[in-house]
Amino acid sequence: MEITNIETIPGKRIAAHYGLVCGSTVRSKNAFKDIGASFKNMFGGELKSYTKLLNETREESIGRMVEQASKLGANAVVNVRFATSDVAAGAAEIYIYGTAVKVE
C-alpha cells in the first residue's frame, strides 16, 4: 500500500478512485507515565513516553485507514491528511483520512 499526502503517486497513473477512507483512534494518557511527565515539567525537555504514545496512535490510525482501503480493492491512498481533536480531558483523537485509489 502506497501512501502520499499529494494528489498523485508520482510516476504512476491513477486508474480508479474508491472514495474517502479514514482511520481514527482515541487514546488516553497513562496515569503512571504521567507522574514521570510531571517531574519533567519542572525542568523541561522531551516527554519521550508521550512522543511514543502519539506516534503509536498515528501508526494505528494509518493501519485502520489502510485496512479500509484494501477492503475496497485499492492499492494506494493519496492526499492523506491528519487531524486531532480533544474528545475528553486527558484523551486525544487522532484522525487520518485520504482518498483510496488504484494505481498502475
Next chain:
Amino acid sequence: MDDLIGWGIGFVFFGISYFIGSHNEKAHFANIVEREKALVSLPTVTFKQAEERAIAQTKLVMGNVVIAGDFFKQVVAQLASVFGMRISVAESMVDRARREAVLRMKEKAVGADVILNVRFMSMKIGEREKMSGLEAMAYGTAVYYVK
C-alpha cells in the same frame, strides 16, 4: 510562616528550573544544528511537484516530538500574559519542537531525494492554563528517484 516557606520553595524551584531548563535547551539546540547540517542534502519543500524523472518509490514520512515547558517558562509566560507581552520563552520552545520534528521526519526518509508537501501540525499537551507541553509533527511525501 508556612506561606513564607511555600514562597521560598517556589523561588528555589524557579531558580533551579531556570538553570537546568536553559542548559537542556541550549544542548538541544546545539544537537539540532548539528543534525540539520548533516541532513542539509535532503531538501524539504512545500510544493507537490516531483521532477520529471523515473521514480523508484514514494512514501509517507512523519516525525513527531513532545516538548515540555519548565517551571521557569510557566511563571514567565503567566507574568508576560498579564501585560500582553511577547512570550519569548514559548517561542524558543515551539521552534525547538518543530525543528526536531522535521529532523526526525528526515531521518526516517533515509536515501530519499526530496520530501514533497511538508506540512506541520501541533497540539497542546496537558492542562489548558499551564504551558505544560506541546506536540509538533511534520509530515510529507518522500520521493526516491531511480539512481
